Amino acid sequence: MIRRLAWFLCALLPLLSACGDGGTPTRENPFVPLTSLEIRAAAGSIAAGTTSQFRVFGLYSGIFERELTDRAQWISSEPTILTFSDLPGEAGLGKALLPGVVTVSASYQGFTAQVPATVTVMVLSSLVIAPASSLENPQVIPLGFTQQFTATGTFQGGATQDLTRDVTWASAAGQFSVGNGADQAGLVTPLEPGDAELIATFQGVTATAYLSLASAVLSEITIAPKLSANRMTMAQGTSQRLTATGHFTNDSQRDITAEVVWSVSPTGIATAGNDPGSEGLIEALIPGTTSVKATLGSVNGSGTLTVTNAFLTEIEVTLADSDAVIAVNDTTQASATGTFSDLTTQDLSLDVAWSTGDGVIATVNSAGLVRGLAAGEVEIIATLDAITSSTTPKILTVQ
Amino acid sequence: MIRSILLLLSVALLGLSPAFSLAWAAGPGPYVELQGLGTYVLAGQSDSATGSFNLKYDPGYGGALAIGYDLAEAYPDFGQGRVELEASSRTNTLTKAEFKEGSVAADGEIRVESLLLNTFAEYHRGSNLVPYLGFGLGYARVTMKQATVYGQPFADDSAGVLAFQGGLGVGLEVSDHLTFDLGYRFFGTLKPSFKSADGSSFDAKYSSHNALLGLRVRF
Numbered sequence: 001m002i003r004r005l006a007w008f009l010c011a012l013l014p015l016l017s018a019c020g021d022g023g024t025p026t027r028e029n030p031f032v033p034l035t036s037l038e039i040r041a042a043a044g045s046i047a048a049g050t051t052s053q054f055r056v057f058g059l060y061s062g063i064f065e066r067e068l069t070d071r072a073q074w075i076s077s078e079p080t081i082l083t084f085s086d087l088p089g090e091a092g093l094g095k096a097l098l099p100g101v102v103t104v105s106a107s108y109q110g111f112t113a114q115v116p117a118t119v120t121v122m123v124l125s126s127l128v129i130a131p132a133s134s135l136e137n138p139q140v141i142p143l144g145f146t147q148q149f150t151a152t153g154t155f156q157g158g159a160t161q162d163l164t165r166d167v168t169w170a171s172a173a174g175q176f177s178v179g180n181g182a183d184q185a186g187l188v189t190p191l192e193p194g195d196a197e198l199i200a201t202f203q204g205v206t207a208t209a210y211l212s213l214a215s216a217v218l219s220e221i222t223i224a225p226k227l228s229a230n231r232m233t234m235a236q237g238t239s240q241r242l243t244a245t246g247h248f249t250n251d252s253q254r255d256i257t258a259e260v261v262w263s264v265s266p267t268g269i270a271t272a273g274n275d276p277g278s279e280g281l282i283e284a285l286i287p288g289t290t291s292v293k294a295t296l297g298s299v300n301g302s303g304t305l306t307v308t309n310a311f312l313t314e315i316e317v318t319l320a321d322s323d324a325v326i327a328v329n330d331t332t333q334a335s336a337t338g339t340f341s342d343l344t345t346q347d348l349s350l351d352v353a354w355s356t357g358d359g360v361i362a363t364v365n366s367a368g369l370v371r372g373l374a375a376g377e378v379e380i381i382a383t384l385d386a387i388t389s390s391t392t393p394k395i396l397t398v399q
Numbered sequence: 400m401i402r403s404i405l406l407l408l409s410v411a412l413l414g415l416s417p418a419f420s421l422a423w424a425a426g427p428g429p430y431v432e433l434q435g436l437g438t439y440v441l442a443g444q445s446d447s448a449t450g451s452f453n454l455k456y457d458p459g460y461g462g463a464l465a466i467g468y469d470l471a472e473a474y475p476d477f478g479q480g481r482v483e484l485e486a487s488s489r490t491n492t493l494t495k496a497e498f499k500e501g502s503v504a505a506d507g508e509i510r511v512e513s514l515l516l517n518t519f520a521e522y523h524r525g526s527n528l529v530p531y532l533g534f535g536l537g538y539a540r541v542t543m544k545q546a547t548v549y550g551q552p553f554a555d556d557s558a559g560v561l562a563f564q565g566g567l568g569v570g571l572e573v574s575d576h577l578t579f580d581l582g583y584r585f586f587g588t589l590k591p592s593f594k595s596a597d598g599s600s601f602d603a604k605y606s607s608h609n610a611l612l613g614l615r616v617r618f
Contacts, residue, residue, distance in 0.1 A: 027450030029498035030597070031548040063549075064500040285442070366500070 032060040037113035046096040047122040050166045054092040056106035064366045077103040089182050122155035127207035138210040140252035149186040151200045172197040216248035221301030234284040235310045235340050239350050242280040244294040260294040310340035312387045317394035325397045326372045334368040336382035352382035372398035427471040434613035436461035438489040443604030453497040461489025480520040488512045496548045507546030513539035513562045527572040534565045541591040558591035580613035
């Protein structure tokens with residue numbers, strides 16, 4: 001009896017040691033104080049009779065930012081020109097009624113941000129549905145899947161605006177259902193196989209998307225990025241976002257990152273995200289080898305992930321604008337690449353803490369999006385584990 | 400801590416002296432063991448009404464005192480063995496708290512004081528190296544002491560929970576009275592529930608790897 005117990009204990013200990021997986025946190029950080037709000041508008045000028053989505057972000061002591069669109073109180077200085085609804089799902093959605101200029105305010109926990117908004121009378125000249133399709137090259141949507149379409153209007157004078165929630169979406173022959181208004185506007189759900197047309201209409205202007213509703217079956221899932229022989233290597237303490245592509249029996253393929261279930265086995269070495277917004281996000285915890293799997297129904301794709309104990313030695317910052325020059329109020333995306341002690345490199349854009357050398361000239365959010373505020377030169381800094389990119393400084397010029 | 404190690408070494412040297420002849424076929428009898436512990440707390444998920452978060456700690460230290468009885472051949476089935484009552488304390492410093500938005504600096508201590516009833520089976524093969532394997536069950540008082548996150552008060556509370564451990568190691572019998580103990584323990588508790596500074600509560604997870612160096616004195 002004791003002998004059996006002893007062997008059981010031997011087998012149990014490695015399992016117990018794997019129980020150190022902290023898991024992906026779901027709680028918001030309540031300790032870092034909110035220091036300011038920032039409104040980001042979809043369009044500077046809004047066509048009368050349309051809607052425009054305003055979003056507000058809370059900046060928490062330069063540590064991180066959090067979208068507060070749903071929690072903020074939205075106020076228009078002149079509701080007869082631009083008004084906000086209190087309906088669920090419409091937070092920050094401004095409805096442009098009449099021409100004029102208003103101030104849009106978003107308030108949360110004693111902080112208020114304001115931006116001007118201009119409503120103008122504009123005449124729609126064309127409408128485009130995305131993703132693009134044609135009669136010869138239709139958008140393939142397998143039964144059992146959905147596809148989000150958007151509509152962008154171009155007005156006389158050249159201004160463009162997202163009109164996804166303003167157009168009337170319709171199915172020409174009823175082979176699919178499509179959402180309208182606040183109810184999942186532009187989201188197509190196939191009902192029966194066959195060719196179909198999706199029609200968007202606004203102010204008498206129409207656009208058509210061509211669909212092929214296929215009874216194709218998912219046959220394979222591939223995970224990207226992948227290195228040779230489906231092996232990925234990450235340093236412990238870092239994270240990386242993976243995508244899953246579904247391959248169907250009619251040779252079509254589509255991104256199914258948000259639809260698959262991500263998992264790792266054995267657990268403890270890394271975690272895989274499945275929460276909205278973090279689908280496919282892999283966090284490397286401790287050195288070891290584990291299998292990353294993306295599963296949808298009975299089909300799965302997998303790859304081997306090796307987490308190394310390499311330590312970070314250098315961080316290099318790059319900017320999407322290769323000449324590192326942007327205008328005031330323009331933005332550019334910064335990326336961080338880490339070099340580790342085993343001489344491997346890895347994208348650390350999701351892991352580093354972003355900052356700028358001078359917050360008056362430019363700011364950078366937690367996603368590495370840099371915004372020019374005033375003319376001058378400023379260093380864009382990425383920091384992780386006491387390693388900073390300042391040893392090879394990346395200087396941005398704001399003009 | 401250093402004083403404890405020096406004490407261990409002093410007693411060990413005494414044990415190696417000629418006065419303590421090598422004769423490691425001792426029979427049943429009581430013993431006392433003093434242990435120094437190196438403790439690594441596993442990053443564990445804590446759960447609250449508003450979601451989960453992770454707390455991370457630096458490696459820490461601890462100590463244990465065990466009073467037991469060596470059953471020798473009376474230990475069933477496995478050769479020989481012993482039972483003991485072990486009081487221990489281990490402390491680790493809180494360094495990071497990980498939330499949805501990422502990790503931020505944290506400070507404070509987690510201290511676990513426990514009283515466990517352990518049993519260890521020993522495998523005697525005629526040499527002075529005696530491998531052993533066993534487990535224990537008991538009570539632990541887990542204290543989150545003056546914990547802060549990003550400089551803000553987080554928790555300062557304690558809770559009593561069921562504790563357990565599994566362990567293995569090897570004893571080096573330097574005389575019929577003294578045995579060096581080099582071992583490993585996996586020590587865990589059920590989730591203690593702490594009150595946060597804001598009045599809400601959260602269930603923390605505590606489990607740790609422990610390396611131990613001990614000295615056992617048999618009477």
